[in-house]
Amino acid sequence: MDDRAEDVLAGVGPRLRALRRTRGITLSALAAETGLTTSTLSRLETGKLRPTLEQLLPLARAYGVPLDDLVAAPPTGDPRIHLRPVRRSGLTIIPLTRRAGGVQAYKVIYPPAGQAASKTLKTHDGYEWFYVLNGSVTFVLGEQVFQLGIGEAAEFDTRTPHWIGSAGDQAAELLTLFGVQGERAQLSPGGFRNAHP
Known part of the structure; x- marks a missing residue:
């Protein structure tokens, strides 16, 4: 001891x-x-x-x-998460969780529309939910294109071709939950409007 x-x-x-x-x-x-x-x-x-x-x-x-x-138990360890941002394809990705497996949380910062990478749709296993914290984004899902602003959220199967990018001249900040095995967030999609009917 x-x-x-x-x-x-x-x-x-x-x-x-x-x-x-x-x-x-x-x-x-x-x-x-x-x-x-x-x-x-x-x-x-x-x-x-x-x-x-x-x-x-x-x-x-x-x-x-x-x-x-x-x-008079001593205080437990520091509960704050000190994970470093990752920069990839023009995005700044800040991990908010540090456990392996299950749903992962990230804050993702998309550069202004003029600085974004090409609109190449991608697919991968998993399920994603995102919430717009700041700015606005263009969200392409298959053949549909949506504009989402502050306070709006979307949820989708990442096996569907998709792309997300800032829709304005300022960076967009999103809170993203991603499950590799396809775990879904408990919130329903809604509140976003189709940009191209």
Whole structure:
């Protein structure tokens, strides 16, 4: 066990004693409430006994506090995602998830229309959902062409030939969910208008 874990465990006893005294409970009354013996409780409070989960859970219930409060658990690791943007074919792709498999999330920035790569339709396995965060895009799906603006979304099978590009003179930003195995987002397509009836 490392020094940090030892320090956490060493602090449990004084916290238990302080909680019991603050609430004005005797060891006997606490033993009756938790099912632990008075001897066990005394040894936990003095640090002569290393606490186990089976001992701490009834104590947390008796005191009405989260288990983390009893052990003063150190904070968990940094939850922020620090993934680097990737630049490909004029696009800036920022991964927002870091787990393998399943649906992946990305923020994709499409350059202004005049700087976009050629409108070559592509196909690949998977299913994609995107939401326009900023700007507007032209979305080609098979023989249909759609214009989508801020707040609009689309969902499609990526085996259908498709192309997405900025529709204006500013970059377009999209939130994209992509599933390689064809997982679908739970949101329905809608709200976008067909540019060529």
